[in-house]
Amino acid sequence: MTEYTEHPEYTEHPEPAESGDRREPAVLLVHSALLDQRMWSATAAGLSGYRVITYDLRGHGSARQAAPTTGIAQLARDLDELTSILELDTADVVGVSLGGAVAQRFAADRPARVSSLALVATAVRFPAGTMTKRAQTLELQGRAAVRDTTLRRWFSADLLDDAGAEPVRYAREQLDRTTVEQWKAAWLALAAFDNTGAAAVADIPVLGIAGERDPSTPAEVVRELVAAYRQGTFTQLRDASHLIPLERPGPLAETLRSFLAAVHSPSPRLR
Incomplete structure (x- = not known):
């Protein structure tokens, strides 16, 4: 495999984590x-x-040392560079929330490299005004207020009520480490994202996955996303809020396996 040291433009990024057989179809998960x-x-x-x-x-x-992102296009270029380093011809790309925006932009920029998209709790476009205002909240409201509001958007109330819940502890820890600059960069990147035009001409299988209890990206937003694509399919997971990979990883994995099996079937049902 190509070494990272041969790609100096990527030295700010750590090596990815991999599991499974390299002879099998590649699935890229974007957080x-x-x-x-x-x-x-x-x-x-x-x-x-x-x-x-x-x-x-x-x-x-582990890439916190890199400068905060300038936007979704930059993050998609990073993903493109990663696929080159890993010598991937094609991959199925799964993205959640911001990661779903990155996955969509990557597919728009490099369609030959994407076999399918699974887009979890994300949108084809985000409300620019809401995202721009949110970008200022950490600086204006303080960390405690922003952390609590964010966790309520991300998790179901019953999980938040569980004092020992590992997903909540992990998310809280990450929020406490987030700088003002990183916070602003993430929300401003989403404020500027609109993939409507590219989605209309995309010709790959797309699965949109919504959480039944998601107040941040509710089902109607994911349905709008699916409708923007020619081969879009919608599904909803019960008892899930926004961060489905943390709250309902088992049902999510089952849903992804079913989708990927159809994509890679000898007679694909999703083509």
Whole structure:
């Protein structure tokens, strides 16, 4: 495999994590804003039969040393560079929230490299005004207020009420490490994202997955996303809020396995 040292433009990024057989179809999992690739751990464990790859977006996780992102286009270029380093001809790309925006832009920029898209709790476009205002909240309201509001958007109330819930502890820890600059960059990137035009001409299978209890990206937003694509399919997971890979990793993995099996069937039902 090509070494990272041969790609100096990518030196700010850590090596990805991989599991599964490299001879199997590659599945790239792209995490959400302000978290890191660890949010996919339980879901990835349920995707046997595939080469599963996770990585940290610039400005996140072990790539926090990189400058905050300038936008979704930059994050998609990073993903393109990663696929080159890993010598991937094609991959199925799964993205949640911000990661779903990155996945869509990557598919628009490099359609030959994407076999399918699975888009979890995300949108084809985000409300620019809401995202722009949110970008200022950490600086204006303080960390405690912003952390509590964000966790309520991300998790179901019953999970938040469980003092020992590992997904909530992990997310809270990541929010506490987020700088003002990283916070602003994530929401401003979403404010500027609109993939409506590219979605209309995309010709790949697309699965939109909504959480039944998601107040951040409700089902109607994911339905709008699916309708924007020629081969879009919608599904909803019960008892799930926004961060489905953390809250309902088992059902999510099962849903992804079913979708990927159809994509890679000798007679694909989704083409």
